[in-house]
Amino acid sequence: MGRRSTSGEGTRPHVRDPGQLGWDDALYEDEPPKGKDSGADAPPPAPENGGHRRGGSKRRGGKSRRRVLRWSASVLALLIIGGAGAGYLYYEHLNANLKKEDLMLGDKKMADHKANSAGQTPMNILLIGSDARDSKENQKLGGAKDTFGAPPLADVQMLVHLSADRSNMSVISMPRDTLLKIPKCTDPKTKHVYPATTKLTMTNETLSRGGPGCTVAAWYELTGITIDHFMMIDFAGVVSMADAIGGVPVCVKGNVYSRNSKGQGSGLKLKKGTTKIKGEQALQWLRTRYGFEDGTDLGRTHAQHMYMNSMVRELRNGTKLTDPGKLMDLADSAVNALTVDKGLETVKKLYDLAEEFKKAPTERITMTTMPNVYGTGVNKERVLPKPGEADQLFQMVRDDIPLDGKASKRKPAAAKEPTAPIGEIPVTVRNGSGTDTQAPAKGRASAVKELLAGKGFTGTEIDTQNPGPTARTGLLFPSVDMQGNAQAVAKALGIPLTAVKRSTDVTGITLTVGADWREDGDYAPPAAEEKTPESARALKGDDEGACMDIQPGFGW
16 A cells, blocks of 8 residues: 655555655665675675677678667766767667657746857756666665555756856756655646645655656756756666676765664665775665765765766776676666656767767866755755755856856857847736745836836837746747847846747747846846855865765664
């Protein structure tokens, strides 16, 4: 029998508590875990790749249809690593096994990226770790028998941002304990509509509301960051691919055993210092909460950042996968464990994407956690985006500002000249100044219309349709020929050009007055500090001294 959701949004059949037993530490109620108490010196069990070697396959027409591709040891870090060596892959076979789903399941259409002065655009990929227990291998690794067959949860969520000039890369993790309002999502297969949640709900539930496209919709709703692609992996994929690389060095500041008196914990057991982990032990590291720092999801997120940075260094320092048979097994495992959006429908597109991400040097990779605060009452063990600092981090990514504190090489794009006199530029104004707790400020659209008229924009009209709460004021335009006109409107009101974006969601220049402009007068944009908040716990890709603190009571 399934567990009741704690989100306040009712009960779904076979749904477990999103705060329990996911990528989080498993709770073994029937018997202790097997093979997980072997200590740091014992090798982890070999994963079952489930594939077979194809080294003896016949060549077609005397010529091999092989394609040389580079693969990472873990798809969670595929885009960051940009390749773990060369091998012969069966292109068509892999394409057939690659699972594809819709990118966006919400109602809002994402705005187009704004190009820099060189015509370059940034790229954002959402990486999702699914706790699905839909196969024997995933059930063996995930434990928690009462959750077998339940809808999966998105227990790991990382947004990877590659700068427009490809000089740097930033990662923002959202703790799976984050509470937010999930937008309306429509399952593309069943056409079932999941209404927008009215109460705060854990972010990991987004995956069970139609698929990864709903997780994308929730990220866009919260951050305003346009997401180009997603990649999702499950337990078995992490184990088989992490094993193929031969190990990733991780460090702990003391002996640690992640298991408490109630049987809770990942089972990770390591000695003080640096240990090279792989396979199931690598999965334990990525899942460990009990035993790291304060025993919360925040410590686990930081440990995941250390692991990914270490993997990047290992691979870029010369670790290679050169055995063709092993690489073919790895490729099969990777593709079978991977779900991507339909824009990444072929292995070739995945490879091309990885090549783009490989351009950012290791020392310019920055891992961060969304700044957060603990909730209150029944939500005291959950977290919320930290007011001010979370949006500061999101705005830096939206504006393509590096999170590593180094000066950006980008130059602001020059504004285009308007193609019509300002009095002949039609503008539609919408009042989106409401918030989750406040109604839209009365008369804001009319006030902005008058403000524009005073600046010579006499062709302005009001759209009385409620666009819903909009955190940030912005302008949308539908086609390139209107860009200069839209920018002229923005300049007249003091709106930054980064808030002017192309979108097929509108038919003309549309100004939405956001919750950041509830008062009369010209728009005063929030100061975009080019500094990552300390609460984001930035971790640099080349920091080889990173080492996890151990939670009291979990030593041995």
